[in-house]
Amino acid sequence: MKDDKTLSFMKSLFMGEIQQEILFPYPQQDEDEKENLKMILQAWNEFAENSVDPVEIDKIAQIPDEVMDGMKEIGMFGLPISDEYEGAGVSKTSYCRVFEEICRYDTGIAVMFGAHASIGTNGIVLFGTEKQKAKYLPKLASGEYVAAFALTEPGAGSDAAGIKTKAVLNKNKTAFILNGEKIWITNGGVAQIATVFAKTTVQQNGEEKEKITAFIVELDSEGVSRGKKEHKLGIRGSNTASLNFDNVVVPVENMLGPIGKGFLVAMETLNTGRLGLAAGCIGGMKELLRQAMDHAKSREQFQKTLDRFQLIKQKIAKIASETYALESIVYLTTGLHDKGGIDVSLESAICKIYGSEVVWDASDEVVQIAGGLGYSADYPYERYLRDARIHRIFEGTNEILRMFVALSGIQGPGEYLKNVGKALRNPIKGFGLLTGFAAGKVKDTIARDELKNVCEELKEEAEQFNALVARLAAITESVLRKYGKKIIVEQYTLNRIANIAIELLGMAAVISRVDTRLKEGKSIEKDLPLAKLFCNEAASRARREARYVDRNHDKERSEIAEFLSETGKYPMDMLMEK
Amino acid sequence: MKIAILLKQVPVKDATLELNGDGTWIDEDDVQFEINDSDHYGLAEALNIAKDNDGEVTVVTMGPDRVKESIKQALAKGAHQAIHINDEDVKSSDPLTRAKIIAEAVKGENFDLILSGLQSDDYGYGQTGVLVAEMLGMPHATLVVETEINGDKIKVKRELEGGWFQNIELPLPAVLSIQSGLTDIPYATIKGIMMAKKKPVADVEADDLGVELEGGAFKLEKIYTPVKSKETAVLKGDADSVVPQIIDKLKNAAKVL
Numbered sequence: 001m002k003d004d005k006t007l008s009f010m011k012s013l014f015m016g017e018i019q020q021e022i023l024f025p026y027p028q029q030d031e032d033e034k035e036n037l038k039m040i041l042q043a044w045n046e047f048a049e050n051s052v053d054p055v056e057i058d059k060i061a062q063i064p065d066e067v068m069d070g071m072k073e074i075g076m077f078g079l080p081i082s083d084e085y086e087g088a089g090v091s092k093t094s095y096c097r098v099f100e101e102i103c104r105y106d107t108g109i110a111v112m113f114g115a116h117a118s119i120g121t122n123g124i125v126l127f128g129t130e131k132q133k134a135k136y137l138p139k140l141a142s143g144e145y146v147a148a149f150a151l152t153e154p155g156a157g158s159d160a161a162g163i164k165t166k167a168v169l170n171k172n173k174t175a176f177i178l179n180g181e182k183i184w185i186t187n188g189g190v191a192q193i194a195t196v197f198a199k200t201t202v203q204q205n206g207e208e209k210e211k212i213t214a215f216i217v218e219l220d221s222e223g224v225s226r227g228k229k230e231h232k233l234g235i236r237g238s239n240t241a242s243l244n245f246d247n248v249v250v251p252v253e254n255m256l257g258p259i260g261k262g263f264l265v266a267m268e269t270l271n272t273g274r275l276g277l278a279a280g281c282i283g284g285m286k287e288l289l290r291q292a293m294d295h296a297k298s299r300e301q302f303q304k305t306l307d308r309f310q311l312i313k314q315k316i317a318k319i320a321s322e323t324y325a326l327e328s329i330v331y332l333t334t335g336l337h338d339k340g341g342i343d344v345s346l347e348s349a350i351c352k353i354y355g356s357e358v359v360w361d362a363s364d365e366v367v368q369i370a371g372g373l374g375y376s377a378d379y380p381y382e383r384y385l386r387d388a389r390i391h392r393i394f395e396g397t398n399e400i401l402r403m404f405v406a407l408s409g410i411q412g413p414g415e416y417l418k419n420v421g422k423a424l425r426n427p428i429k430g431f432g433l434l435t436g437f438a439a440g441k442v443k444d445t446i447a448r449d450e451l452k453n454v455c456e457e458l459k460e461e462a463e464q465f466n467a468l469v470a471r472l473a474a475i476t477e478s479v480l481r482k483y484g485k486k487i488i489v490e491q492y493t494l495n496r497i498a499n500i501a502i503e504l505l506g507m508a509a510v511i512s513r514v515d516t517r518l519k520e521g522k523s524i525e526k527d528l529p530l531a532k533l534f535c536n537e538a539a540s541r542a543r544r545e546a547r548y549v550d551r552n553h554d555k556e557r558s559e560i561a562e563f564l565s566e567t568g569k570y571p572m573d574m575l576m577e578k
Numbered sequence: 579m580k581i582a583i584l585l586k587q588v589p590v591k592d593a594t595l596e597l598n599g600d601g602t603w604i605d606e607d608d609v610q611f612e613i614n615d616s617d618h619y620g621l622a623e624a625l626n627i628a629k630d631n632d633g634e635v636t637v638v639t640m641g642p643d644r645v646k647e648s649i650k651q652a653l654a655k656g657a658h659q660a661i662h663i664n665d666e667d668v669k670s671s672d673p674l675t676r677a678k679i680i681a682e683a684v685k686g687e688n689f690d691l692i693l694s695g696l697q698s699d700d701y702g703y704g705q706t707g708v709l710v711a712e713m714l715g716m717p718h719a720t721l722v723v724e725t726e727i728n729g730d731k732i733k734v735k736r737e738l739e740g741g742w743f744q745n746i747e748l749p750l751p752a753v754l755s756i757q758s759g760l761t762d763i764p765y766a767t768i769k770g771i772m773m774a775k776k777k778p779v780a781d782v783e784a785d786d787l788g789v790e791l792e793g794g795a796f797k798l799e800k801i802y803t804p805v806k807s808k809e810t811a812v813l814k815g816d817a818d819s820v821v822p823q824i825i826d827k828l829k830n831a832a833k834v835l
């Protein structure tokens with residue numbers, strides 16, 4: 001039984017079910033869109049090649065006005081806004097491909113742009129009323145307004161639901177009075193409007209409850225003050241600053257989405273925003289590879305250029321195959337998003353986790369390939385390292401997102417188990433439950449779902465994928481039986497489950513990409529080694545995670561951490577002890 | 579005011595070029611193409627003149643189907659419409675024949691001004707604009723660095739040799755070839771890109787224009803990659819034995835002594 005809500009490739013994997021009709025064929029852009037995209041990239045490249053100087057941007061910790069103005073002139077700021085509101089209205093796929101290219105030049109610009117276009121504007125696109133859209137989107141599209149997204153507070157980072165900023169409806173119900181502080185806000189010092197999240201009092205079943213509501217706040221309003229620019233490790237061109245709200249009057253028309261539904265607005269906005277971030281990581285990877293090859297092909301040691309040594313090849317092949325996998329999952333996800341009707345929240349989170357980690361690893365390895373030069377501030381390598389680091393922290397830390405992936409993934413089977421439980425308690429009533437809802441799933445799980453008709457070339461990889469999906473479903477079921485609702489605090493286990501899911505999405509996307517190319521008569525000669533290397537490494541990582549679910553040293557882990565929590569420092573001094 | 583820009587599509591600057599089978603041109607199969615560099619400046623000037631004089635810019639491009647992409651790009655940069663002269667079957671590369679075809683194709687349009695770039699990056703003849711002017715019986719000026727419309731005349735500044743300039747005035751309609759590097763090349767805007775699809779492109783078949791395609795003023799017999807003539811020789815030994823060798827090389831091989 002598949003209703004629309006369960007139409008999620010990743011979520012069904014947790015039930016042992018492989019939704020092939022979602023996975024195959026790998027999504028494609030139509031020719032018209034492709035041609036437009038090519039021209040947009042060309043326009044950006046022509047501009048960026050002449051105008052973007054990442055060294056200078058890093059040094060002055062600011063994006064020069066000429067770059068901002070140029071981007072606005074080209075129309076970049078309106079990329080995801082529909083033409084109805086004077087934007088370009090490109091698909092998520094095209095948007096992400098352009099984002100990739102922005103990040104290839106400068107990560108700071110990409111972060112500024114993402115805060116504006118991915119998360120600053122997206123709330124209004126998704127939840128805005130006609131009036132709000134007409135008022136704000138054209139200005140956001142032209143760049144007359146730069147946008148920000150203001151959720152984080154001193155006391156509420158990962159625990160975004162714990163925000164303290166408060167919006168109280170005035171007496172004649174014309175406006176909310178906003179008080180509170182937001183920190184770490186990208187574009188905080190330069191934006192004209194921000195989507196701000198605040199607690200509001202909502203009536204629910206006759207009771208008063210504190211619930212989050214989203215607002216569009218014009219930052220030149222009285223009572224808004226901006227903190228000074230944060231001094232950062234990387235992405236130094238992007239402006240990060242706090243925003244303080246002191247009795248700011250926000251008209252009721254500026255409430256974004258329904259009252260009390262602000263958390264949903266925030267999560268939905270971030271869901272799609274994360275895809276941009278992940279796409280940026282693809283751009284970073286491609287640029288890192290280019291830099292690495294430039295160096296490895298020219299630097300000679302032992303009468304050979306570095307690229308001739310196997311240990312350098314190993315690094316390069318790893319980065320390239322991870323770039324291939326990242327591309328595959330990002331554009332699978334954007335393709336599914338563009339198709340519509342498919343829940344890609346898990347896929348988006350995985351793209352963000354995977355992208356931010358492989359680009360970090362890659363920047364580290366490229367510093368290594370560059371040797372001493374890698375450590376020099378006169379060369380670009382260390383900047384890539386500094387710039388890449390942020391992706392694991394913002395738009396949901398990778399830890400939080402792993403919990404999100406695992407917990408949302410096991411939700412489906414959890415529901416099903418609840419039904420099985422009920423069914424077992426009351427066999428007669430339960431019969432209906434089982435046939436109506438879950439019987440099919442039980443059968444599926446037993447029969448083991450499989451990728452069908454995958455090309456010969458990737459048969460072994462597909463088999464490993466099938467086995468791992470069955471494994472994921474079995475683990476999910478067994479941990480649910482073991483921990484029940486308390487699974488929520490079992491982070492060691494949830495982390496492993498998330499890690500398996502991450503590898504599985506990578507394998508699925510790569511297999512679909514290669515298979516689709518082949519079936520369209522395109523050459524897969526260059527794809528195959530990349531695909532095979534990634535799939536086999538991914539499968540072995542996933543198998544290891546699966547093994548550790550039951551056999552691990554979590555007890556020791558907890559003991560050590562508890563001990564350090566008590567002592568507050570490393571508890572031994574080997575040589576000085578008696 | 580009706581302005582035409584003759585815009586050509588050429589292989590991208592860093593393309594790896596291979597000769598075709600009979601050695602008369604490059605093998606175009608795996609080559610990417612782009613708008614000829616000089617023509618960007620012609621287009622920029624056309625757009626500027628159009629802006630100041632309530633004009634319309636028509637891109638005129640000859641070539642096979644692939645040139646549609648460059649046409650669309652020029653439209654995205656702000657040109658209003660285009661004429662695509664399809665010469666899929668025309669193998670002639672001689673500038674005279676090409677100019678005849680273009681002249682025939684634009685004759686009926688009554689352009690007030692026809693602009694071109696300085697030269698093309700593939701053949702580099704630099705003749706097309708001038709030839710078109712002659713065939714249409716219009717005055718022309720080359721190496722133009724500044725223009726100013728003055729009623730039914732146009733004042734132009736031409737760049738001459740040795741830092742000299744010439745200011746002249748031509749009656750309209752006229753043909754100008756624009757010097758490269760002096761105006762800012764317009765960027766395609768994303769909105770322009772999305773709108774380009776909706777702008778009119780008239781298709782003209784080169785075969786239908788009644789121009790004799792065979793023969794031409796001259797024929798390309800053969801092209802070839804330059805033969806490497808320089809050699810590096812490493813002379814070994816101590817100073818006493820190397821010095822006479824160097825003198826010998828400089829005298830007899832390099833012939834500079």
Ligand SMILES: Cc1cc2nc3c(=O)[nH]c(=O)nc-3n(C[C@H](O)[C@H](O)[C@H](O)COP(=O)(O)OP(=O)(O)OC[C@H]3O[C@@H](n4cnc5c(N)ncnc54)[C@H](O)[C@@H]3O)c2cc1C
Nearest residue numbers: 149150151152157158184185186393394395396397399400
């Ligand atoms: C450069 C930059 C730009 C930013 N831009 C914006 C912006 O535009 N808008 C905005 O609203 N915010 C923005 N942020 C804030 C960012 O989203 C937060 O920093 C992030 O969500 C983490 O919150 P925190 O800093 O409070 O860390 P904490 O929440 O204190 O987390 C610290 C560490 O603890 C871990 N942790 C926390 N809770 C748990 C848990 N339950 N289980 C396991 N581990 C846990 C985290 O993963 C992390 O490793 C930005 C931050 C930076 C650095």
